[in-house]
Amino acid sequence: xxxxxxxxxxxxxxxxxxxxxxxxxxxxxxxxxxxxxxxxxxxxxxxxxxxxxxxxxxxxxxxxxxxxxxxxxxxxxxxxxxxxxxxxxxxxxxxxxxxxxxxxxxxxxxxxxxxxxxxxxxxxxxxxxxxxxxxxxxxxxxxxxxxxxxxxxxxxxxxxxxxxxxxxxxxxxxxxxxxxxxxxxxxxxxxxxxxxxxxxxxxxxxxxxxxxxxxxxxxxxxxxxxxxxxxxxxxxxxxxxxxxxxxxxxxxxxxxxxxxxxxxxxxxxxxxxxxxxxxxxxxxxxxxxxxxxxxxxxxxx
Ligand code: EPU
Numbered sequence: 001x002x003x004x005x006x007x008x009x010x011x012x013x014x015x016x017x018x019x020x021x022x023x024x025x026x027x028x029x030x031x032x033x034x035x036x037x038x039x040x041x042x043x044x045x046x047x048x049x050x051x052x053x054x055x056x057x058x059x060x061x062x063x064x065x066x067x068x069x070x071x072x073x074x075x076x077x078x079x080x081x082x083x084x085x086x087x088x089x090x091x092x093x094x095x096x097x098x099x100x101x102x103x104x105x106x107x108x109x110x111x112x113x114x115x116x117x118x119x120x121x122x123x124x125x126x127x128x129x130x131x132x133x134x135x136x137x138x139x140x141x142x143x144x145x146x147x148x149x150x151x152x153x154x155x156x157x158x159x160x161x162x163x164x165x166x167x168x169x170x171x172x173x174x175x176x177x178x179x180x181x182x183x184x185x186x187x188x189x190x191x192x193x194x195x196x197x198x199x200x201x202x203x204x205x206x207x208x209x210x211x212x213x214x215x216x217x218x219x220x221x222x223x224x225x226x227x228x229x230x231x232x233x234x235x236x237x238x239x240x241x242x243x244x245x246x247x248x249x250x251x252x253x254x255x256x257x258x259x260x261x262x263x264x265x266x267x268x269x270x271x272x273x274x275x276x277x278x279x280x281x282x283x284x285x286x287x288x289x290x291x292x293x294x295x296x297x298x299x300x301x
Pocket of ligand 1: 141227
C-alpha cells in the first residue's frame with residue numbers, strides 16, 4: 001500500500017518519520033519472505049499516537065514490524081502500511097539490577113550488554129533472533145528461560161485508547177509463547193530486573209546454550225525458528241521427525257533436515273508455498289496423532 005495523501009507525506013518529517021517507498025519486506029524478515037509496501041521508520045516514539053491517528057483518519061491500514069524473526073508475511077502488494085521503530089542510542093540503560101531497554105533493541109545484544117555488566121538470568125535467550133519488543137510480545141523462551149520472568153514494567157502504545165501506557169509487571173500475564181497484551185498493543189520499552197552474576201559465570205551459560213542451539217537448529221539457513229508451538233507434554237519437532245517429514249518441500253519452502261519444527265526458505269520460497277507446507281504438515285500430524293498443532297510463527301495473510 002502506497003501513501004498518496006499529501007497531508008500525511010508533508011507531516012512525516014516533522015513527526016521524525018522516514019518513508020521507504022515500496023519496501024520489499026523479504027529484506028526485513030529472517031525467512032526472506034514478504035511482499036511490498038510503504039515502510040515508515042519512526043525515530044521519535046512520542047509521535048506514534050499522532051502518526052496512527054493520521055493514518056486511521058485517511059483510511060490507511062497499518063501494522064508494526066519488530067525484528068521480523070518470527071514472522072511469515074504474505075506475498076505481493078500488501079494491503080497495509082508497515083511501521084517500524086528505529087533503535088535509539090543507547091538501547092539499554094542500567095541502574096543497579098534494573099535494565100531499561102528500548103523495544104527496538106536487539107535481544108541478543110541486550111543479553112550480552114547486561115552480561116558484561118554482571119547481570120544474568122537471560123543466558124538461554126542468547127541465540128533467539130529478534131528485538132526486545134518481539135520477545136516481550138511472544139514471551140520468548142529457550143532452555144528453561146522466559147523473558148517474562150524478568151519484566152517489571154512495560155511502556156506501550158495502546159491502540160484501543162490511542163495513548164501511551166505504562167503497565168507494571170504484575171498487570172501482565174506471561175505464559176508459554178503467549179502474553180496478555182492486546183494484539184494491537186505496540187511495545188515501546190521495558191524495565192527488566194536481572195539477578196547479579198559474575199560475567200564469567202554468565203558467559204559459561206551462554207556458551208552452553210549456543211552449543212546446544214548450534215548442534216540442533218539450522219542456524220545458517222533462512223527460517224522463522226519453530227513453526228508450531230509444542231503441544232502440552234510433547235515436542236512438535238520430534239513428532240514431525242517421527243513422521244519422516246524432514247526434507248518435505250513445497251517449492252523452496254522446506255522442512256529442515258536438522259530440526260523438523262524449523263521450516264526453511266531454501267532459495268526463493270513464497271509465502272504461499274510456506275503456508276501450503278504448514279497446512280500439509282499440520283494435516284499429517286492431525287491424522288497420525290489426533291493433535292492439531294498451533295502455529296508459533298506469526299502469520300500476516
Ligand atoms: N527432536 C527430534 N527431532 C527433531 C527436533 C527435535 O527428535 O527434528 C527431539 C530432540 O532430540 C529433543 C526434543 O525433540 O529430544 C525437543 O527438541 P529441542 O530440544 O530442540 O526443543 P523443542 O521443543 O523442539 C523448544 C522451542 C525452541 C527452543 C528450544 C530450546 C518451541 C516450539 N520450541 O524447541 O524455540 O529454542 O526448545 O529451548 O517451544 C522458537 O520458539 O522458535 C524455538 C526454536
